[in-house]
Amino acid sequence: MMKRRVWAAAVMMAASLTVGYSQRTFTDVDGRTIDAEVRSVSETDVVLAVGKTTYNVPLERLVEEDREFLKSWRPAVTIGDPRIDVNFSDSVDRVKRNQERLLFRLEVEVRNADNREPFSGGTVDVLVLMRHLRERNVYGVGVRREFAVPAVPELRSTEVELPEFKHEHKGDGNNKKGWKFYGYVVILKDRNGKELRRSVSSAIDGELVGRLLKASEGDMFGRNYRPIDKGLRRKYDSNMLPEEVREKKEDEEEKQPELKDEPLVE
Numbered sequence: 001m002m003k004r005r006v007w008a009a010a011v012m013m014a015a016s017l018t019v020g021y022s023q024r025t026f027t028d029v030d031g032r033t034i035d036a037e038v039r040s041v042s043e044t045d046v047v048l049a050v051g052k053t054t055y056n057v058p059l060e061r062l063v064e065e066d067r068e069f070l071k072s073w074r075p076a077v078t079i080g081d082p083r084i085d086v087n088f089s090d091s092v093d094r095v096k097r098n099q100e101r102l103l104f105r106l107e108v109e110v111r112n113a114d115n116r117e118p119f120s121g122g123t124v125d126v127l128v129l130m131r132h133l134r135e136r137n138v139y140g141v142g143v144r145r146e147f148a149v150p151a152v153p154e155l156r157s158t159e160v161e162l163p164e165f166k167h168e169h170k171g172d173g174n175n176k177k178g179w180k181f182y183g184y185v186v187i188l189k190d191r192n193g194k195e196l197r198r199s200v201s202s203a204i205d206g207e208l209v210g211r212l213l214k215a216s217e218g219d220m221f222g223r224n225y226r227p228i229d230k231g232l233r234r235k236y237d238s239n240m241l242p243e244e245v246r247e248k249k250e251d252e253e254e255k256q257p258e259l260k261d262e263p264l265v266e
Contacts (some may be wrong), residue, residue, distance in 0.1 A: 007183045027063045041070050074111055074157045082152060084188045085109040088201070090181055100169040104128075104181050109215055110149055110188060111157040119152040122190040124160050127212055128205060130167075131182035135224045138236050139182060139208075142167065144217040149188070155260040 017018070024047065025036045036048035036055070046062070048055050106126060107113055112119045128143035143165055152158050167179065183201035190196055200209055203249035208225050215221075220228040220236060 024069070024156070026055075026057075026066050028061045029063060038070065038073055042072055044072055082188065083111045084124065084186060084197050084199050085111065086184065086199045086201075088181075088184065100178065102178075102180065103164055104165045106159040106162055106184060106186070108147075108162060108186055109157055110152055110160060112152040112154055117152055119149075120191060121151040122142050122149050122196070123147060123193075124149055124186065125184040125185075125187040125189065126162065127215075128165065129184065129208075129212065130179040130180045132236055133178055133180055135236060137227070138220060138228070140179065140220040141212065141215050141217055142179065142181075185209060193236065241245070 023037050024036050025033050027033050034048065034050065036050045039047040039049050041047075044060075045056050045058055045215050048057055060069065060253055062070075085108070087107040088104065089107075090102065093101045093103065095101050106128070108124055108126070110124075123146045125146050126143060126197075127141060128142045130142040132138040132140070147160050147162055149160055162237070183203035184199075184201045185201075185204065187195055188197040204212070208221075211221070211225050215227075220233050
């Protein structure tokens with residue numbers, strides 16, 4: 001009975017208040033509605049705010065559509081541009097003797113901040129840095145691609161769809177051949193290409209980030225992060241790139257004149 005009274009009281013208050021931009025209309029199993037903001041969600045309850053008053057409502061009292069909405073709800077962070085959360089996972093499969101397949105996936109989530117305005121969409125620039133297993137001072141850009149980010153309403157989040165990256169190479173970790181994942185740089189940009197947020201794994205230091213942002217997929221770096229020229233690069237290139245990308249890059253390089261070994265930054 002108390003739960004019903006709380007819901008009824010909230011509906012009466014909502015009728016006399018101005019609905020905020022980020023408010024949502026919730027419906028209970030009896031068909032009654034309330035315009036409120038979500039403050040927090042637990043496994044059994046949701047805290048709804050109407051003006052300065054909050055109400056603890058059992059999830060079982062809400063219709064299925066509202067319960068599904070609350071499953072993906074995330075709390076607001078701070079006022080400002082959207083945030084990005086990056087999670088990394090990888091695995092190594094033995095294809096056959098002395099040959100392995102490295103699989104890794106980046107999960108990127110864009111969370112809109114509590115700025116009362118939706119994020120109109122943009123892109124994430126994903127850069128994955130690989131490290132040579134034998135020559136530990138040799139690094140390579142294994143992935144450098146942009147992915148579209150759809151519009152994100154206020155107080156919402158969206159997951160950016162990224163493929164699972166596959167790298168096959170001869171040898172294995174015990175024989176110190178091939179490459180392994182080393183780190184990532186993920187940059188969120190708006191529709192005009194303006195950088196909003198940047199997420200960098202702890203393995204990559206600030207000096208290297210600046211050079212990586214000017215690099216392309218397949219570029220390699222040696223000691224002191226100096227670029228490795230095309231001729232020497234073939235010595236280390238044991239399938240650092242996915243096969244289809246590597247073949248395309250080799251075809252493009254054959255059509256280009258030899259370039260001098262110059263640093264990426266002055």
